[in-house]
Amino acid sequence: MxxxxxxxxxxxxxxxxxxxxxxxxxxxxxxxxxxxxxxxxxxxxxxxxxxxxxxxxxxxxxxxxxxxxxxxxxxxxxxxxxxxxxxxxLPSLGDMEDPLGEDDHRPVEIISHRYPDRALLYVSHNCPVYCRHCTRARKVGDVASAPGRGALDEAYAYLRRTPAIRDVLISGGDPLSLSDRRLVEICQALRAIPSVEVLRLCTRNPVTLPQRITAELLEPLRELHPIWVSTHFNHPRECTAEAGRALERLADAGFAIGNQTVLLRDLNDDAETITALNRWLVRHRCRPYYLFQCDPVRGSGHLRTPIETGLRIIDELRGRLSGLAIPQFVVDLPGGGGKVALTPDRVISREGRRWRFRNAHGREYEYVDPDDAPAATPRRAASLPLVM
Ligand code: SF4
Structure with a gap:
């Protein structure tokens, strides 16, 4: 650190x-x-x-x-x-401009609506640092993609007529690139929509510009809770005392904070690095909740790892770290297919109600379903989530 x-x-x-x-x-x-x-x-x-x-x-x-x-x-x-x-x-196999298909799911200019109860609101083209693995490299940094007031009004109208959306991810670019006044205005406008229950600020400022987390920003925002903060630490070298204080200020002001790490080749693709990072995050009241497979965005081929690497890391974290510090390993399916969480396969066999598992240390154990458990269909049994 x-x-x-x-x-x-x-x-x-x-x-x-x-x-x-x-x-x-x-x-x-x-x-x-x-x-x-x-x-x-x-x-x-x-x-x-x-x-x-x-x-x-x-x-x-x-x-x-x-x-x-x-x-x-x-x-x-x-x-x-x-x-x-x-x-x-350099091109690489399977890469895309818009790997998550966000632009194909835009009912209005600055909203991407891929899941029934959530929508992403794009409020800024700017970020303190332009991360080389950015999924939105196609528009981040491009002044022409900065949303104006008319686009915001159109977005609010869409959210008002789509009450199924309860959770709005305020993203960009980085929403904290806006002035305090502008960002607070946006959050107030969203909070005034009765069906919007949760706001999420998606920001890398705690990592790349922790000085941005000021009392002047937090005071008006805390009136608008619940607001979650999704941030994006990738490596222990980013875990400075200054960054730690930014997280503490957010937590003290009542924000729930989660971290999404993107797995990057020869940068954080080993269990020791993720362990050190996640221990620090938990100490600073930030829950590591996703470990993302890097999206196949054009120009990032040299940074991507095989899916097997993420599975191996999660496997190694089990038994070494508290569950609180173990994220879900997730692939956001290219083309807008949504997220799938992957877990190392720990089921060895199943006979009737008897399940055999291999634990994090390679030892085998048996679990027996209760007598009155409904018989699982083969399909259901094969897709049962493994909680480890
Ligand atoms: S802060 Fe987020 S949106 Fe901005 S460049 Fe980095 S990954 Fe992309």
Whole structure:
């Protein structure tokens, strides 16, 4: 874990008040090759990566300070999430512009409605850092995709006439890129729709710009609970004291916080890394709830892992970590098929009411169904969820 006071020498002379000001961090993002070269020992793959696909890069000074900047060819996990590489220009089997089919499920311009009771509201094209594995690389960073007031009004009208939607994911881009006033206005407008029960802020700001989690933001939002926060820590190197304080501030203000980690090749694709990350998250009152198979978004082939890797990691976490710190391993099916949770297969056999299991340590155990249990059909038995 890194110390919050770590600040790259490039920004050593910046007064603390500015460094702690999220607007200053946003304004001073590193977003050109010339700026990067001033303080990062780039290798040719990184140099050629800038512009390899039409997905810009931008890095807050805070997040850039977490990078190993000194070694060309470094496999630093922060660097690999933030700096493009030439591989982004290479096609890979099965990749897509819009892997989740979000744009095919848009009843109005800025709503994606794929599940009956949930909808995603797209409120910003901007993020503090443009993650190289982003599922929405097709629109994130593109100013032309920024939603205007008319689009928001159209979205509210859709939600009002679709009362089956109880849960609204406020996303983007990153909704916390908006001003406090604008974001609070959006949340108030959603809260005024009687059928909307839960709001979810989908934000990576606790990771890439924890200075954004201010009392000025949280005070008006806490009036509008229940609001959940879905954040996105991927590696223990992101777990600074500053990030921890951002989570604590959210939890103290009554937000329920969950984390979604995306599995990325040679970055966090081992049980030790996920264990360290999730222990830290739980200590800071953030529940690790999804471990995502990386979506096959165009340009991310070099970051994707085989599905077998996620299953192996979940298998290794069992018996090592409390269930509270073990996420569901999930594949969001390409083309809009929805999420499926995968678990390591622990059923060895079944004879009548007798089930045999293998536990996390390879030992075998038997469980007997009660006498009056309804007989399972073969199909149902095969698809029974395994709770481990
Ligand atoms: S913060 Fe989220 S929306 Fe923004 S670039 Fe990263 S993954 Fe994409």
């Amino acid at each position: 890194l110390d919050a006071s770590i600040r790259h020498p490039r920004w050593a002379s910046v007064p603390d008040a500015q460094w702690s000001d999220w607007r200053w961090q946003q304004r001073n993002r590193v977003s050109t090759l010339a700026e990067l070269e001033q303080f990062v020992a780039l290798d040719p793959r990184e140099r050629d990566g800038v512009g390899a696909r039409g997905f810009p890069f931008a890095i807050t000074p805070y997040y850039a300070s977490l990078m190993d900047c000194t070694r060309a060819g470094s496999s630093c996990p922060i660097r690999r999430q933030a700096i493009p590489v030439a591989d982004e220009g």
